[in-house]
Amino acid sequence: MTVYSAVTTVLGPTNTGKTHLAVERMLARASGIIGLPLRLLAREVYDRVVRAKGSQAAALITGEEKIIPANARYFVCTVESMPTEMRAAFVCVDEIQLAADPERGHVFTDRLLHARGTEETMLLGSDSMRGLVRHLVPDAVIETRERFSTLRYAGPSKLTKLPRRTAAVAFSSQSVYAIAELLRRQRGGAAVVMGALSPRTRNAQVELYQSGAVDYLVATDAIGMGLNMNVDHVAFAEETKFDGRRRRPLTPAEIGQIAGRAGRFRDDGHFGETGETRPFDPHLVTAVENHNFAPIERLYWRSERLDFSSLGSLRKTLQQPSRDPALKRVRNAVDERTLDILSNDPRIADTARTPAGVRLLWEVCRTPDFRKVTVDAHARLLTRIHEHLTGPGERLSSDYMAGQFNRLDEIGGDVHALSQRLAQVRTWAYVAHRGDWTEDALTWQARAREVEDRLSDALHESLTKRFVDQRTSVLMRGLREDRDMLAGVGKDGRVTVEGHPVGRLEGLKFSPDIEGGQLEARALRNAAEKALRPEVNRRLGQLARLDHMDIDPDGRLLHDGAPVARLAPGRSILRPSVVLIGGELGSFEARERAIARLTETVAARIAKDLKPLMALTETSDRGGLPGLAGGIAWRMAQNGGALARREVAQDVRALSPVERRALRALGVTIGEHALFLPALLKPKTAHLIATLRACGPGGEARPLHPAPGLVTIPVEKGRADSDYTAAGFLPCGPLAVRLDMLERLADQIRDAAKASKDRSFELTAAMTNGLGTSLKDFRAILSALGYVRTKRGDDPQKAAGERWRLRRRKPDAPREQAPPADTPFAVLSQLKPAPARPARRKPARKRSR
Template identity: 60%
Template sequence: MSRITAVLGPTNTGKTHYAIERMLGHRTGVIGLPLRLLAREVYDRIVALRGPSVVALVTGEERIVPERVQYWVCTVEAMPDGLGADFLAVDEIQLCADPERGHVFTDRLLHARGQHETLFLGASTMRGAIAALVPKAQFMHRERFSELSYAGSKKLSRMPARSAIVGFSVDNLYAIAELMRRQKGGVAVVMGALSPRTRNAQVEIYQNGDVDYLVATDAIGMGLNLDVQHVAFSALSKFDGRRMRHLAPNELAQIAGRAGRYRTDGSFGVTGEAAPLDDEVVRAIEEHRFAPLKKLQWRNSDLRFGSLDRLIATLEEGTDDPWLTRAREADDLIALKALAEDGLIRARASDGPSVRLLWDVCRVPDFRGISHGEHASLLSSLYTDLHEHGRVREDWFAARVARIDNTHGDVDALSKRLAYIRTWTYVAQRNGWLADEHHWRGETRAVEDRLSDALHAALT
């Protein structure tokens, strides 16, 4: 019987470190993390302790799996099913409530278990939901060792050293970075969309003191270990994939909590056009008191592949559980519905294996952020090749990779190419989709590295 423990508390309380220690006390384990950058960071830490021959890294775009794996480090979406590992952990479990990805985290909460020990790590706002949905769970609370205090509004020109300026629009971030560069002489940029190589290079120039300022998205709220003393919000709302919305106090706290390390106190505030925070919000962040989460995002994961219509129906099933709400249509379901209206695709997807293949193709993420129609067109080409030939045509794939392999241009152009290569890196990582998948995994990674190096140079 697996012992299930929810380790809950504010940021900077060592929850992920605790999970790594617990995992390494078992013969085998798997840990799911919210970002590929964080997965890479944890993978590197475990490799340093146990060596590369027993540690796997599996994300959408990276797959390092030695022959005798004991420990799997994954993004939550990429956690393998049915491993039967002794230990299992899911980090940032409060993302169960996230409108875009929440249903994946909720599915792990409901169904993912280690044989002997299971840990769910995250915010205290999840306590009620976990107690209701996982009745056998025990709870452990982690206290923050340092104080977090509100410092009000500051101009960028008066920002103290070791500050992180946080924004939610890429264009806005680059503008802030350019302004900070002119005023302060140097700045590092960290975003979830960066490749691990660029991210590591940017973090390194900040951590070693080459620059004193960091410009970042909310990616820094997801456990990336950085020596930050002050967090300044340049905006208080973000686009969540469908609409602009204000960040809730607990979301602001997740990011603000990156200020201060261990017993070193930190501060947070606003800058630029962001309005000062309300007293009530400030108190909630300083005292770590937030409204509990009452609804978790859910999508049926017990899928039926007998026909296209049956698959869509099972994906759209509802739930009567008062703690769960059916997730809005995710990109994969939007793509599936679009392709289901194509007569040729529908004719090909006529039996269980071909419907399952179509669903696998629809789960290729839209890293490029293009229109649903353009993304569906790309998926249609992939599916047609896979269905007709059993493989994606190498000349077609090679032409698209070659088109992106260009290190000239400004930050915006390089960032777009990096997003585009992520799509092809993801395709190359699918088992059996390319005849020479080993070659293309190396080639797409090499293109990403070249673009990353060029972007790092452009950013600094």
């Protein structure tokens, strides 16, 4: 019978040497096991044991990595991977306060209650565990250790003004990367440390920081678990974290654990806030400085005696509550939720009818979710693994394992892609280290280490490339020192400062040569400002002397092929304003002169290319058209020179001969289906009108630009009919037809219908060929124009013999539309005729008797 020693519990804050003490005590024994909270910390302690005792005496056991020499005496493990069946002279569990963690706590609780050495047992953790240790391990001897250095609150600091040798702490990869990018732009670079990094990547990043290549470290709360670095100041960039279930505020104990990384041995440390984190409450500050936190009252627990006789029995024991009120049964753990999902699959449940089958299913469900995906996604992966383990071979075949590693053995991609591949490699490394799950397990363990090392090196290189920038460091240092820097702009617009390319000047806009956000662009803009200002002023001067300017379909004004300005809403579509694209670094006077000249140039271009429309607009504005002709001309001008006749049908029919001649004198064609200016149907002119409409007040965001030569175009869903008429087309069912071709068709139909008593006409090849559409689309166009088929042809695929006529109600019958609210027509439309008085009835004469 093995007699176990009494338990020594060493409690205290960070920087008290607890872990160092435990390792020294373990190495003083013939054998030992130490359980640590992180794989990174386990690797750090393992390397220390190897240096002290040699590689053959030390073993490393984590979920995804196992190095176990035949004569190993000292086992360094993550807490979950501690060999509980093994008897060792010394056993230690570090950071026992994590027994209060909802996800992992039940494992720490189990080790606290049951992990014992034959000669010495040590439990290490926060002083907040004192009461529960006395309750749960009454025979434990409790020792308290004081911090070697002083920890003081330094208050808030801006991210850009953090002192050197600072660790900025956030709690998501997105936040860590954002802070690191900002420090790269402003201070030259930062190293990154997260729990999800492989030990190889983490060590390389720490060396980058420790060597002084960068002065800043950005990390998650992984640094709070005993990772030793020369940090003078800890700055909290966030005060909340996602704990696997919800986003919650940090507890004072968690803040103290992380802040305690500041200061090393006898060197004092400081902590504070940065970014948008609110200042800490004074009571919290006092608690952290004095390492005085509320005691932990309950730990998470799961029965260590699981019944594998059936799935029901397993679930029952997993759900068994503790008899001790200080121990709370863990709920909604990932392994239990995964078990529920997998066991609901009839095929999987059928394989778990024996104790061995139930045990195998539970072991599969305990596979850690290194990818941090949804439970359903994790369950799908475990389902595939279980199918292989219960299949004919009862193993994950070598072909299957090779496929997984070959897929992941790719060092291309960004930081996120590499991190994702590493997380997946960790899963398959875990599987490979289950010796009974794979064929030739040693081969796949070696393959896992090989792929992980390659990805780790690639990730370190990618992190360094992304978050360490000597160029930005040089530029910002020159700005801070307020010294002149050698800068210039090449003929191709390339901007360089101190020999470093910093971006390109396109037109008047400076585009930083980076892949960061606005803050980084602003930093490089400041660095390049001295080079850009005179060049921008020179280019503005060129614009102020231009006589011609190209306008692209999007309403941008081009100079030497580069956009320098854009059209913006003005008094009307024919009088747009001009806004510069870029040019902020130029002087105010130079910008104003350029804008004035560009506005004049655009106005001259419009007056030249849209002369008929300008004449129509000016005549309408000054009241130079009689009667109804003035209203029709005004509406045409507002719509870009064209109107569907059905919109003004009643007014057109009421036009007098004098009014018609006045409109025709201005170039207006009064067609059967539209009123338009034929001179505006040329592609160049029509495109300019469409661009002006899109850039004008209330314009369409997407200008309509039919390709030159098209007679019909498809009608887009949601686009206004007025966009088509302004571009010289009229929507007719599924297609919009160019106005001149539509009127030509009307002439053909009119001529064909003259000889018929019922005004019907026969379709001819000339009609269909003129629009260049299929017979089906041509019929749809006729139907949209108000024609109805009266006789079918002999062949439905051909037009011959097919007759059509106009419906009794003409297609241009008035369809009243509300006129624009800011015109006199709106007032007139509101006037209603007075109701007619009923006729007075004469009184009936009295009949004489």
